[in-house]
Amino acid sequence: MYDSICKFIAIEFSEDIATWLLGKPISLTELKPPELSSEPIRVDSLIFLESDELVLHLEFQTSPDQDIPFRMLDYRVRLYRHDPQKEVIQIVLYLGENRSKLVNQTVFELSKTSHEFEVIRLWEVPPETLLQSKDLWSFAVLSQGKNRETILRQISQKIDEISDPREKSNVTASTAVLAGLVLDQDIIQRLLRKDIMRESVIYQDILSEGREEGREEGREEGREEGRHQEGVNLISRLLNRLIGQIPPNLTQKIHDLSIEQLESLGDALLDFKSEEDLQKWFEENSEN
Numbered sequence: 001m002y003d004s005i006c007k008f009i010a011i012e013f014s015e016d017i018a019t020w021l022l023g024k025p026i027s028l029t030e031l032k033p034p035e036l037s038s039e040p041i042r043v044d045s046l047i048f049l050e051s052d053e054l055v056l057h058l059e060f061q062t063s064p065d066q067d068i069p070f071r072m073l074d075y076r077v078r079l080y081r082h083d084p085q086k087e088v089i090q091i092v093l094y095l096g097e098n099r100s101k102l103v104n105q106t107v108f109e110l111s112k113t114s115h116e117f118e119v120i121r122l123w124e125v126p127p128e129t130l131l132q133s134k135d136l137w138s139f140a141v142l143s144q145g146k147n148r149e150t151i152l153r154q155i156s157q158k159i160d161e162i163s164d165p166r167e168k169s170n171v172t173a174s175t176a177v178l179a180g181l182v183l184d185q186d187i188i189q190r191l192l193r194k195d196i197m198r199e200s201v202i203y204q205d206i207l208s209e210g211r212e213e214g215r216e217e218g219r220e221e222g223r224e225e226g227r228h229q230e231g232v233n234l235i236s237r238l239l240n241r242l243i244g245q246i247p248p249n250l251t252q253k254i255h256d257l258s259i260e261q262l263e264s265l266g267d268a269l270l271d272f273k274s275e276e277d278l279q280k281w282f283e284e285n286s287e288n
Contacts, residue, residue: 002060002062002095002177002178002181003060005138005173005174005177005178006047006060006093006095007047007060008170008174009135009136009138009139009174010047010049010058010060011030011047011049012135012170013133013135013136014027014028014029014049015027015028016133016135016136017049017056017058017135017136018049018056019133020129020130020133020136021056021058021089021091021120022056022089026051026054027051028049028050028051028056029049029050029051030047030048030049030050031048031049031050031055031082032048046058046059047059047060048079050086053086053087054086054087054088054089055079055083055086055087055088055089056089056091057072057075057076057079057088057089057090057091058091058093059071059090059091059092059093060093060095061092061093061094061095062094062095062096062181063094063096063098064094064098064100064102064103065102066102068092068102068105069105069107069108069109069115069117070108072090072092072108072115072117073108073113073115075090076088076090076115076117089118090117090118091117091118091119091120092117092118092119092120093119093120093122094119094120094121094122094123095122095142095178095181096123096142096181096182097121097123097182103119103121104119105119106118106119122139122142122143123142123143123144124144125139125143125144126143126144127140127143127144127145127151129143130143131154131155131158134158134162134167134171135171137155137158137159137171137175138155138171138174138175138177138178139178140154140155141155141175141178141179141182141183142178142179142181142182148179148182148183149183149187149191152175152179152183152187152188152191152192153191155175156191156192159171159172159175159192159196168196169196172192172193172196175192176188176192177241179192180241180244184273184274185242185243185244185272185273185274186273186274189273194270228258228259228262231257231259231262231263231266232254232255232257232262234266235254235262235265235266235269236251236254238266238269238270239254239269239272239278242269242270242272243272243273243274243275243277243278244275246275246278247275250275250278250279250282253282261285264285265281265285268281269281
Protein backbone atom coordinates (compact mmCIF):
# COMPACT_ATOMS: atom_id res chain seq x y z
CA MET A 1 0.00 0.00 0.00
CA TYR A 2 2.75 2.41 0.92
CA ASP A 3 5.40 1.62 -1.70
CA SER A 4 4.01 3.86 -4.45
CA ILE A 5 3.61 6.79 -2.03
CA CYS A 6 7.21 6.62 -0.81
CA LYS A 7 8.54 6.22 -4.34
CA PHE A 8 6.47 9.17 -5.55
CA ILE A 9 7.82 11.41 -2.77
CA ALA A 10 11.43 10.29 -3.25
CA ILE A 11 11.41 10.84 -7.01
CA GLU A 12 9.23 13.96 -7.25
CA PHE A 13 10.90 15.73 -4.34
CA SER A 14 14.41 14.29 -4.56
CA GLU A 15 16.14 17.59 -3.76
CA ASP A 16 14.26 17.92 -0.47
CA ILE A 17 14.98 14.25 0.27
CA ALA A 18 18.69 14.95 -0.35
CA THR A 19 18.63 18.03 1.88
CA TRP A 20 17.14 15.97 4.69
CA LEU A 21 19.23 12.82 4.34
CA LEU A 22 22.49 14.18 2.92
CA GLY A 23 22.50 17.68 4.40
CA LYS A 24 22.64 19.48 1.06
CA PRO A 25 20.18 20.15 -1.80
CA ILE A 26 21.61 17.88 -4.49
CA SER A 27 19.76 17.46 -7.75
CA LEU A 28 19.01 13.74 -8.17
CA THR A 29 17.37 11.69 -10.91
CA GLU A 30 16.01 8.15 -10.82
CA LEU A 31 18.48 5.42 -11.70
CA LYS A 32 17.10 2.27 -13.37
CA PRO A 33 19.95 0.23 -14.94
CA PRO A 34 19.01 -3.37 -15.81
CA GLU A 35 21.67 -4.88 -13.52
CA LEU A 36 19.82 -3.45 -10.51
CA SER A 37 16.51 -5.07 -11.41
CA SER A 38 17.68 -8.48 -12.59
CA GLU A 39 16.62 -11.23 -10.19
CA PRO A 40 14.89 -8.63 -8.03
CA ILE A 41 14.76 -9.12 -4.27
CA ARG A 42 11.42 -8.56 -2.53
CA VAL A 43 11.29 -5.13 -0.87
CA ASP A 44 8.52 -2.77 0.21
CA SER A 45 9.83 0.21 -1.74
CA LEU A 46 13.22 0.41 -3.45
CA ILE A 47 14.52 3.62 -5.04
CA PHE A 48 17.85 4.54 -6.60
CA LEU A 49 18.63 8.24 -7.15
CA GLU A 50 21.84 9.54 -8.64
CA SER A 51 23.81 12.74 -9.22
CA ASP A 52 27.12 13.18 -11.04
CA GLU A 53 29.00 12.22 -7.88
CA LEU A 54 26.87 9.72 -5.96
CA VAL A 55 24.03 7.23 -5.85
CA LEU A 56 21.44 7.37 -3.08
CA HIS A 57 19.90 3.96 -2.45
CA LEU A 58 16.71 4.17 -0.37
CA GLU A 59 14.53 1.39 0.98
CA PHE A 60 11.29 2.20 2.78
CA GLN A 61 10.10 -0.58 5.08
CA THR A 62 6.83 -0.84 6.97
CA SER A 63 8.15 -3.70 9.09
CA PRO A 64 11.48 -5.41 9.92
CA ASP A 65 13.03 -7.90 7.55
CA GLN A 66 15.96 -10.14 8.46
CA ASP A 67 17.14 -10.17 4.83
CA ILE A 68 17.77 -6.41 4.66
CA PRO A 69 21.49 -6.49 5.63
CA PHE A 70 22.26 -8.99 2.87
CA ARG A 71 20.14 -7.01 0.43
CA MET A 72 22.21 -3.90 1.16
CA LEU A 73 25.40 -5.77 0.34
CA ASP A 74 23.90 -7.31 -2.78
CA TYR A 75 22.76 -3.98 -4.18
CA ARG A 76 26.03 -2.30 -3.21
CA VAL A 77 27.89 -4.81 -5.36
CA ARG A 78 25.44 -4.25 -8.23
CA LEU A 79 25.92 -0.49 -7.93
CA TYR A 80 29.69 -0.93 -7.97
CA ARG A 81 29.36 -2.98 -11.14
CA HIS A 82 27.24 -0.19 -12.64
CA ASP A 83 29.71 2.60 -11.78
CA PRO A 84 32.80 1.82 -9.64
CA GLN A 85 33.68 5.51 -9.28
CA LYS A 86 30.52 6.81 -7.65
CA GLU A 87 30.01 7.13 -3.94
CA VAL A 88 27.01 5.10 -2.73
CA ILE A 89 24.89 6.01 0.27
CA GLN A 90 22.43 3.35 1.40
CA ILE A 91 19.63 4.17 3.83
CA VAL A 92 16.80 2.00 5.15
CA LEU A 93 13.87 4.06 6.42
CA TYR A 94 11.46 2.26 8.75
CA LEU A 95 7.99 3.78 8.64
CA GLY A 96 6.07 1.98 11.37
CA GLU A 97 7.30 1.93 14.97
CA ASN A 98 8.68 -1.45 15.94
CA ARG A 99 10.71 -2.75 18.88
CA SER A 100 12.34 -5.59 16.98
CA LYS A 101 16.12 -5.63 17.16
CA LEU A 102 16.11 -5.98 13.36
CA VAL A 103 15.34 -2.26 12.94
CA ASN A 104 18.69 -1.48 14.58
CA GLN A 105 20.80 -3.61 12.25
CA THR A 106 23.23 -1.55 10.19
CA VAL A 107 25.83 -4.18 9.27
CA PHE A 108 25.96 -7.35 7.20
CA GLU A 109 28.68 -9.75 8.36
CA LEU A 110 29.74 -13.03 6.83
CA SER A 111 33.08 -14.62 7.60
CA LYS A 112 35.62 -12.04 6.35
CA THR A 113 32.96 -9.84 4.75
CA SER A 114 31.46 -6.81 6.48
CA HIS A 115 29.22 -4.15 4.93
CA GLU A 116 27.67 -1.12 6.64
CA PHE A 117 24.59 0.93 5.77
CA GLU A 118 22.44 3.55 7.47
CA VAL A 119 19.09 3.16 9.18
CA ILE A 120 16.51 5.82 10.02
CA ARG A 121 13.61 4.99 12.30
CA LEU A 122 11.05 7.65 11.51
CA TRP A 123 9.45 7.44 14.94
CA GLU A 124 12.74 8.77 16.36
CA VAL A 125 12.98 11.77 14.01
CA PRO A 126 11.83 15.09 15.55
CA PRO A 127 8.71 16.30 13.71
CA GLU A 128 10.24 19.76 13.28
CA THR A 129 12.83 18.24 10.96
CA LEU A 130 10.15 17.01 8.56
CA LEU A 131 7.79 19.96 8.90
CA GLN A 132 10.39 22.34 7.49
CA SER A 133 9.61 21.27 3.92
CA LYS A 134 6.11 20.67 2.56
CA ASP A 135 7.48 17.87 0.41
CA LEU A 136 8.31 15.94 3.61
CA TRP A 137 5.11 16.70 5.54
CA SER A 138 3.70 13.29 4.64
CA PHE A 139 6.41 11.63 6.73
CA ALA A 140 5.97 13.96 9.71
CA VAL A 141 2.91 12.14 11.01
CA LEU A 142 5.16 9.07 11.51
CA SER A 143 7.80 11.05 13.39
CA GLN A 144 8.65 11.36 17.08
CA GLY A 145 5.84 12.42 19.36
CA LYS A 146 3.07 10.95 21.46
CA ASN A 147 0.18 12.89 19.93
CA ARG A 148 0.25 12.17 16.22
CA GLU A 149 -3.27 13.52 15.79
CA THR A 150 -1.91 16.94 16.77
CA ILE A 151 0.87 16.58 14.20
CA LEU A 152 -1.65 15.62 11.51
CA ARG A 153 -3.75 18.65 12.43
CA GLN A 154 -0.68 20.87 12.01
CA ILE A 155 -0.01 19.31 8.60
CA SER A 156 -3.65 19.83 7.61
CA GLN A 157 -3.42 23.51 8.49
CA LYS A 158 -0.23 23.84 6.46
CA ILE A 159 -1.84 22.05 3.50
CA ASP A 160 -4.68 24.59 3.54
CA GLU A 161 -2.09 27.29 2.83
CA ILE A 162 -0.78 25.63 -0.35
CA SER A 163 -2.00 27.60 -3.35
CA ASP A 164 -1.10 25.18 -6.15
CA PRO A 165 -4.04 22.70 -6.53
CA ARG A 166 -1.93 19.83 -7.88
CA GLU A 167 0.65 20.14 -5.13
CA LYS A 168 -2.08 20.45 -2.52
CA SER A 169 -3.85 17.30 -3.66
CA ASN A 170 -0.64 15.24 -3.83
CA VAL A 171 0.49 16.23 -0.33
CA THR A 172 -3.00 15.53 1.02
CA ALA A 173 -3.20 12.07 -0.57
CA SER A 174 0.31 10.97 0.44
CA THR A 175 -0.21 12.22 3.99
CA ALA A 176 -3.53 10.40 4.27
CA VAL A 177 -2.07 7.08 3.15
CA LEU A 178 1.00 7.21 5.43
CA ALA A 179 -1.07 8.42 8.37
CA GLY A 180 -2.96 5.14 8.10
CA LEU A 181 0.03 3.44 9.72
CA VAL A 182 -0.48 5.25 13.03
CA LEU A 183 -3.98 6.77 13.10
CA ASP A 184 -7.57 5.60 12.71
CA GLN A 185 -9.28 6.36 9.43
CA ASP A 186 -11.98 8.45 11.11
CA ILE A 187 -9.34 10.85 12.43
CA ILE A 188 -7.62 11.05 9.05
CA GLN A 189 -10.85 11.70 7.18
CA ARG A 190 -11.91 14.32 9.71
CA LEU A 191 -8.69 16.29 9.30
CA LEU A 192 -7.92 15.81 5.59
CA ARG A 193 -10.34 16.68 2.79
CA LYS A 194 -11.28 13.76 0.55
CA ASP A 195 -12.34 15.98 -2.33
CA ILE A 196 -8.82 17.38 -2.58
CA MET A 197 -7.33 13.89 -2.40
CA ARG A 198 -9.37 12.70 -5.39
CA GLU A 199 -7.54 15.14 -7.68
CA SER A 200 -4.06 13.88 -6.76
CA VAL A 201 -1.69 12.05 -9.08
CA ILE A 202 -1.44 9.36 -6.42
CA TYR A 203 -5.18 8.72 -6.31
CA GLN A 204 -5.37 8.69 -10.10
CA ASP A 205 -2.49 6.24 -10.17
CA ILE A 206 -4.45 3.89 -7.91
CA LEU A 207 -7.37 4.09 -10.32
CA SER A 208 -5.09 3.55 -13.31
CA GLU A 209 -3.43 0.49 -11.76
CA GLY A 210 -6.79 -1.04 -10.99
CA ARG A 211 -8.02 -0.48 -14.54
CA GLU A 212 -4.84 -1.89 -16.03
CA GLU A 213 -5.10 -5.04 -13.94
CA GLY A 214 -8.66 -5.40 -15.14
CA ARG A 215 -7.60 -4.96 -18.76
CA GLU A 216 -4.97 -7.68 -18.42
CA GLU A 217 -7.54 -10.02 -16.95
CA GLY A 218 -9.98 -9.01 -19.65
CA ARG A 219 -7.64 -9.99 -22.48
CA GLU A 220 -7.61 -13.54 -21.16
CA GLU A 221 -11.13 -13.94 -19.86
CA GLY A 222 -13.24 -12.10 -22.38
CA ARG A 223 -14.73 -8.63 -22.55
CA GLU A 224 -17.58 -9.01 -20.04
CA GLU A 225 -15.55 -10.97 -17.51
CA GLY A 226 -12.74 -8.49 -18.00
CA ARG A 227 -15.01 -5.57 -17.16
CA HIS A 228 -16.11 -7.35 -14.00
CA GLN A 229 -12.54 -8.22 -12.98
CA GLU A 230 -11.49 -4.64 -13.66
CA GLY A 231 -14.17 -3.43 -11.27
CA VAL A 232 -13.24 -5.97 -8.59
CA ASN A 233 -9.53 -5.04 -8.79
CA LEU A 234 -10.24 -1.33 -8.65
CA ILE A 235 -12.68 -1.53 -5.74
CA SER A 236 -10.41 -3.89 -3.77
CA ARG A 237 -7.37 -1.67 -4.26
CA LEU A 238 -9.22 1.45 -3.14
CA LEU A 239 -10.73 -0.26 -0.11
CA ASN A 240 -7.36 -1.62 0.99
CA ARG A 241 -5.97 1.90 0.98
CA LEU A 242 -8.93 3.55 2.66
CA ILE A 243 -9.84 1.12 5.43
CA GLY A 244 -7.01 -1.43 5.48
CA GLN A 245 -6.64 -5.01 4.31
CA ILE A 246 -10.00 -6.55 3.44
CA PRO A 247 -10.63 -10.02 5.02
CA PRO A 248 -11.21 -13.01 2.70
CA ASN A 249 -14.94 -13.24 3.38
CA LEU A 250 -15.54 -9.66 2.26
CA THR A 251 -13.14 -10.06 -0.66
CA GLN A 252 -15.32 -12.92 -1.90
CA LYS A 253 -18.46 -10.83 -1.45
CA ILE A 254 -16.91 -8.07 -3.58
CA HIS A 255 -16.05 -10.62 -6.28
CA ASP A 256 -19.64 -11.88 -6.26
CA LEU A 257 -21.10 -8.42 -6.95
CA SER A 258 -22.49 -7.56 -10.36
CA ILE A 259 -20.93 -4.78 -12.43
CA GLU A 260 -23.79 -2.46 -11.44
CA GLN A 261 -23.28 -3.23 -7.75
CA LEU A 262 -19.53 -2.63 -8.09
CA GLU A 263 -20.26 0.79 -9.56
CA SER A 264 -22.58 1.54 -6.64
CA LEU A 265 -19.92 0.44 -4.15
CA GLY A 266 -17.36 2.62 -5.94
CA ASP A 267 -19.59 5.66 -5.40
CA ALA A 268 -20.01 4.90 -1.70
CA LEU A 269 -16.58 3.71 -0.55
CA LEU A 270 -14.89 7.10 -0.20
CA ASP A 271 -17.18 7.76 2.74
CA PHE A 272 -16.13 4.56 4.51
CA LYS A 273 -14.12 4.92 7.71
CA SER A 274 -13.81 1.28 8.76
CA GLU A 275 -14.54 -2.31 7.82
CA GLU A 276 -17.89 -1.95 9.61
CA ASP A 277 -18.99 0.60 6.99
CA LEU A 278 -18.30 -1.94 4.25
CA GLN A 279 -20.23 -4.59 6.16
CA LYS A 280 -23.16 -2.19 6.53
CA TRP A 281 -23.11 -1.42 2.81
CA PHE A 282 -23.41 -5.12 2.00
CA GLU A 283 -26.32 -5.46 4.41
CA GLU A 284 -28.15 -2.58 2.72
CA ASN A 285 -27.30 -3.27 -0.93
CA SER A 286 -26.46 -6.92 -1.58
CA GLU A 287 -29.17 -9.19 -2.85
CA ASN A 288 -30.40 -11.83 -0.45
